[in-house]
Amino acid sequence: GNSVTQMEGPVTLSEEAFLTINCTYTATGYPSLFWYVQYPGEGLQLLLKATKADDKGSNKGFEATYRKETTSFHLEKGSVQVSDSAVYFCALSDSLGANNLFFGTGTRLTVIP
Amino acid sequence: DTAVSQTPKYLVTQMGNDKSIKCEQNLGHDTMYWYKQDSKKFLKIMFSYNNKELIINETVPNRFSPKSPDKAHLNLHINSLELGDSAVYFCASRAGTETQYFGPGTRLLVL
Numbered sequence: 001g002n003s004v005t006q007m008e009g010p011v012t013l014s015e016e017a018f019l020t021i022n023c024t025y026t027a028t029g030y031p032s033l034f035w036y037v038q039y040p041g042e043g044l045q046l047l048l049k050a051t052k053a054d055d056k057g058s059n060k061g062f063e064a065t066y067r068k069e070t071t072s073f074h075l076e077k078g079s080v081q082v083s084d085s086a087v088y089f090c091a092l093s094d095s096l097g098a099n100n101l102f103f104g105t106g107t108r109l110t111v112i113p
Numbered sequence: 114d115t116a117v118s119q120t121p122k123y124l125v126t127q128m129g130n131d132k133s134i135k136c137e138q139n140l141g142h143d144t145m146y147w148y149k150q151d152s153k154k155f156l157k158i159m160f161s162y163n164n165k166e167l168i169i170n171e172t173v174p175n176r177f178s179p180k181s182p183d184k185a186h187l188n189l190h191i192n193s194l195e196l197g198d199s200a201v202y203f204c205a206s207r208a209g210t211e212t213q214y215f216g217p218g219t220r221l222l223v224l
Contacts, residue, residue: 046212
């Protein structure tokens, strides 16, 4: 079946620190992988995605590389800002049927000045 | 302007009531979804509709009934609300690109 295992939070970092949020997946077929972000009181926004092995998704300074050999899609940012404080969700979309999204449990990031 | 919109944004109601949440997308997408996010932020798919037809229904109680009057709308009707139904419900839509766009969520509180 399809599942996503995500690093548990919460994560608290100082501004300009390096961020890594781990994500590994189990899937049948060839899934696409996503990171969504949920800012306080808001809905989910797509942060970045990768549709095939070795693809790198990037946006707003965040990056994640689709690693098929380790079934991972870790999120990284070199220097976080207070405005990055949010909940981050790793997700996969199965390649069959309805292309439903399967989400990880979310990781809450708090960046302090 | 809003791509995926939901109404209401907040809903507070008593146990046993029946309520509906509406979702509309103006993106021309042909697939729409409902997700439930519990108090621990865990997100799970509830329903998926393609061209007004139900294509997946996860293990959701039959008190929940989605209705799609047309491709741009997917409403969620909930009968006999229970305390455990309190959650944030997100609507989403997708074209053939695999990227789903989410609405702002409806925060349901059952008292």
